[in-house]
Amino acid sequence: MNRIVLILCSIALCIDFACIETEPVSPVPEVAFTSIELVNLVDTSLENPYLKGAILKFEFKDGDADFGVYESVASDTSLPDSIRYNLFMDPFYKIDGAYFRVELDTNYPPPYYSIFYNQKLDRVGQNKTVKGTITLTITDIPLYDTIKYDFYIRDRAGNNSNVESTTDLGTN
Numbered sequence: 001m002n003r004i005v006l007i008l009c010s011i012a013l014c015i016d017f018a019c020i021e022t023e024p025v026s027p028v029p030e031v032a033f034t035s036i037e038l039v040n041l042v043d044t045s046l047e048n049p050y051l052k053g054a055i056l057k058f059e060f061k062d063g064d065a066d067f068g069v070y071e072s073v074a075s076d077t078s079l080p081d082s083i084r085y086n087l088f089m090d091p092f093y094k095i096d097g098a099y100f101r102v103e104l105d106t107n108y109p110p111p112y113y114s115i116f117y118n119q120k121l122d123r124v125g126q127n128k129t130v131k132g133t134i135t136l137t138i139t140d141i142p143l144y145d146t147i148k149y150d151f152y153i154r155d156r157a158g159n160n161s162n163v164e165s166t167t168d169l170g171t172n
Contacts, residue, residue: 025061025063025129026063027062027063027064027066027155027157027159028063028155028159028160028161029060029061029062029063029067029153029154029155029159029160029161030060030061030062030161030162031058031059031060031151031152031153031161031162031164032058032059032060032164033058033151033164033165033166033167034057034058034059034133035055035056035057035167036054036055036056036057036149036166036167036169037054037055038052038053038054038141038169038170038171039052039053039054039055039137040052040053041053041137041139051139052141052171053137053138053139053141054137054138054141054169055135055136055137055138056135056136056138056149056151056166057133057134057135057136058133058134058151058164059131059132059133059134060131060132060133060134060153060161061129061130061131062129062130062131062155063128063129064128064129064155064157065121065122065128065129065130066155066156066157067086067115067117067121067130067153067155067156068086068115068116068117068118068121068156069084069085069086069114069115069116069117069156070116070117071116071117074114074116081110081112082154082158084112084114085112085113085114085154086113086114086115086153086154086155086156087112087113087114087115087134087136087151087152087153087154088111088112088151088152088153088154089111089112089113089138089149089150089151090102090111090149090150090151091104091111091142091147091148091149092147092148092149092150093142093144093145093146093147094144094145094146094147094148094168099148102142102144102147109140111138111140111149113136115134115153117156141169141171142171143171144171145170145171146168146169146170146171147168147169147171148165148166148167148168148169149165149166149169150163150164150165150166151163151164151165151166152164
C-alpha cells in the first residue's frame, strides 16, 4: 500500500512540475554595465606608440534572439546608422560634479558600433533567449579629464534596450 501511495505522489509531483510555465522574457533587449577600464593602445599606422583607449564590458540579454547586425548590412554605407549599427554610446564629460554631453565633430567618429550576427546565437523552440558578455575596445576617447558613457543596444526588430551608464573614467 505504501508503494502505491509513493508512486501516486511521485506521478502527481511530475505532473505538477510539467505544468510549470516558462517565464516569458521580453523581446526588448537588456544591458547591464559591468566595467570600464582605461588602457594604452598601440597605433602603429600613425606612428603613435600609445593612444588612450578603454575596454568596456557589459552583459546583455535578448528574449527573441534577434540581436546582431548582418555584416552585409553593416558594410552598406547607403543605409542609415540606425540600421548599420546596434551599439550606441553617448560620451559625457564631468565638470564640478555635473555631466555635459560631448558635442562630437569631424575629429571624432560617432561612437556607434556593429556587433555582428553570429549563428551560434540562433535558437529554435520555445526558449529563444540569448545572453552573454560583450567586451568592446573604444579607441576614440574624448579629451577631457573625466568622462563617462551612456550606452544601449538595438536588436534587428528595432527594439532599443535600457540605457546604462559607465562609471567615471579619468583620462589623464
